[in-house]
Amino acid sequence: MTESSHPQTVANEGTSSNRADGTSDDVGALFDLLESHDSLAVVCHNNPDPDCLGSALALEAIAEACDVGRVDILYAGEITHQQNRAMVNLLDIDAVQYAHDRLASTELVAFVDHSIPGVNNAVPPDYVPDIVIDHHPMEGVAGTFVDRREEVGATASILAQYLRVTDVDVEERVATGLLFGIRRETLGFMRGVTEAEYDAAEFLHPFADVDLLRRLSDSLFTPATLDSIAEATRNRVVRGSALVSNVGRTAERDALPQAADHLLNLEGITTTVVFGVVGDTVHISARSRDSRVDIGAVMRRTFDDVGNAGGHKDMAGGTLPLGLFGILADESDELCSLVGETITERVFDSLA
Known part of the structure; x- marks a missing residue:
């Protein structure tokens, strides 16, 4: 057919x-x-x-x-x-x-x-x-x-x-x-x-x-996954009850949703967004237990013009081509950090 x-x-x-x-x-x-x-x-x-x-x-x-x-x-x-x-x-x-x-x-x-x-x-x-x-x-x-x-x-x-x-x-x-x-x-x-x-x-x-x-x-996670979760914990930015974290470059894409789930347990936090650069793509995972927040709609509103994003009211994610920010995969971590700051501010603005 x-x-x-x-x-x-x-x-x-x-x-x-x-x-x-x-x-x-x-x-x-x-x-x-x-x-x-x-x-x-x-x-x-x-x-x-x-x-x-x-x-x-x-x-x-x-x-x-x-x-x-x-x-x-x-x-x-x-x-x-x-x-x-x-x-x-x-x-x-x-x-x-x-x-x-x-x-x-x-x-x-x-x-x-x-x-x-x-x-x-x-x-x-x-x-x-x-x-x-x-x-x-x-x-x-x-x-x-x-x-x-x-x-x-x-x-x-x-x-x-x-x-x-x-x-x-x-x-x-x-x-x-x-x-x-x-x-x-x-x-x-x-x-x-x-x-x-x-x-x-x-x-x-x-x-x-x-x-x-x-x-x-009970499947065990790798030391690299644990390191990525630790990086997300260390780099967290909190405003009100929302937390956004950038883990930078990582080979552990699956650590991002695990980190988003883990950080949602932090006292006073009801919404988490964790992202990192995997190859030439920014991967994003988001979670929320705030009844006022539809995190899937937030992701679509924030990133649909530059990538693929969406999900449910309490769980969402997305991908953004790194090239959209003028950054190539082999360029410096400092430039990727600037991209991270842009994404962080964009998320907080959308949540606000």
């Missing part, structure tokens, strides 16, 4: 009709679509996290139950976070690097945990995927089957519901992957959790490997 032949109708855009009530026409529509094709590429977002990986693993199992002959899980970027690496290894997730030619060689293309081509993925911006399953707030989502529910706390909860309302056998590794994805996305059911996550956990728990879940949760 070519790019231009992909239909652009929306089956379930932002609705909540696919509930675990055993009577979901929309889930049936997904199965009908899968059963009429022989190959599927499940495209993860860049640097996929447990919610994305668990959802991809579940969609792979559903596709195989629908007799799809070949299923590929694709991702761009890297899988470097210690828990993400452990998840891929221990659950034997066969994820391979994304390449454009893979889109042309498969009949169906699915996005999980993201929804817009070219935004936090390597897919060309003019491409229209066949299947989109996501929980992030986005506009202009198109596809043959779209299930986007921003009122749900994790994409894995949506996939768990698909399994619950069908007769697909729930494999231990799939249940474990989904449950771990939900736990990580909600920080152990403490952030952005909804009734859907509790329902999914209740359904998945009997099928999951609890000992393996514990091993995934």
Whole structure:
């Protein structure tokens, strides 16, 4: 199937009709679509996290139950976070690097945990995927089957519901992957959790490997990650209840969200933004537990004109090409520090 032949109708855009009530026409529509094709590429977002990986693993199992002959899980970027690496290894997730030619060689293309081509993925911006399953707030989502529910706390909860309302056998590794994805996305059911996550956990728990879940949760982080978190702690700038920190150049991209989570525990702090330069890109992670702050909207408002940014009310992130600031990747740390000061002031101005 070519790019231009992909239909652009929306089956379930932002609705909540696919509930675990055993009577979901929309889930049936997904199965009908899968059963009429022989190959599927499940495209993860860049640097996929447990919610994305668990959802991809579940969609792979559903596709195989629908007799799809070949299923590929694709991702761009890297899988470097210690828990993400452990998840891929221990659950034997066969994820391979994304390449454009893979889109042309498969009949169906699915996005999980993201929804817009070219935004936090390597897919060309003019491409229209066949299947989109996501929980992030986005506009202009198109596809043959779209299930986007921003009122749900994790994409894995949506996939768990698909399994619950069908007769697909729930494999231990799939249940474990989904449950771990939900736990990580909600920080152990403490952030952005909804009734859907509790329902999914209740359904998945009997099928999951609890000992393996514990091993995934206890995955050790590297000394370099600890150093980056320490750098974020040392460089913090606090104004009121907001904290912004610049870790400078780092190879530990996944340390940024960990630092943002860690610093949110500081007394008097309700919003954190941590950023650093990874290669030729500024990566940003943001968190908030202030009911007055929609940190996803703040990130979009602050950086959409110079990069990709967005997320949820309590958790968000973004990327900015370093070249936009006139700084090349091999230039001095002093110049990158000036970029950091610019970003810091921009964040505080937006929060104000």
